[in-house]
Amino acid sequence: MKSTMKRTVTFILNEESRSVEVEPSDVLLEVLREKLGVKSPKVGCERGDCGACTVLLDGKTVRSCLVLAIEADGHRITTVEGIDPKSDLHHAFIDHHAFQCGYCAPGIVLSATELLRKNRHASREQIQEAISGNLCRCTGYAPIISAIGVAGSMPCGEKAHSSKKGS
Ligand code: FES
Numbered sequence: 001m002k003s004t005m006k007r008t009v010t011f012i013l014n015e016e017s018r019s020v021e022v023e024p025s026d027v028l029l030e031v032l033r034e035k036l037g038v039k040s041p042k043v044g045c046e047r048g049d050c051g052a053c054t055v056l057l058d059g060k061t062v063r064s065c066l067v068l069a070i071e072a073d074g075h076r077i078t079t080v081e082g083i084d085p086k087s088d089l090h091h092a093f094i095d096h097h098a099f100q101c102g103y104c105a106p107g108i109v110l111s112a113t114e115l116l117r118k119n120r121h122a123s124r125e126q127i128q129e130a131i132s133g134n135l136c137r138c139t140g141y142a143p144i145i146s147a148i149g150v151a152g153s154m155p156c157g158e159k160a161h162s163s164k165k166g167s
């Protein structure tokens with residue numbers, strides 16, 4: 001009986017078309033991690049408070065624990081796997097030691113990506129605001145904010161979506 005409720009959703013995940021069978025109640029976080037093997041969105045509070053599950057949906061940050069997979073049908077999803085590992089943002093995070101356990105890092109990188117696409121010269125306050133929904137329990141926010149600020153001032157841009165083979 002349960003299987004009759006299933007439906008197939010199709011979306012662009014990190015520049016690749018993916019189709020997956022889901023229950024109407026399946027949340028995007030669970031589908032990404034358990035059905036599609038994309039593990040960077042992390043399971044945290046599962047109620048929208050911590051930001052560990054952040055992904056980009058059509059370029060905008062969402063908490064994937066609060067989005068039904070069926071709502072993502074036909075849309076474009078980016079996780080941190082879809083961001084160029086050689087991007088300025090990645091380099092800046094490493095250079096500034098902007099993570100320790102790394103649990104919060106994928107969500108923060110995506111929040112920063114959204115911000116820097118809109119405003120590469122964001123002020124400290126704007127950076128703080130952009131990552132205010134991403135909780136970090138171990139690094140402290142100063143190195144994270146510095147890393148995002150420095151990445152924004154780098155000349156090459158954050159190069160999201162340019163990690164396709166050969167680029
Ligand atoms: S796990 Fe989604 S906001 Fe905490």
Ligand code: FES
Pocket residue numbers: 098099100101102103104105135136137138139
């Ligand atoms: S680096 Fe551990 S929670 Fe942020």
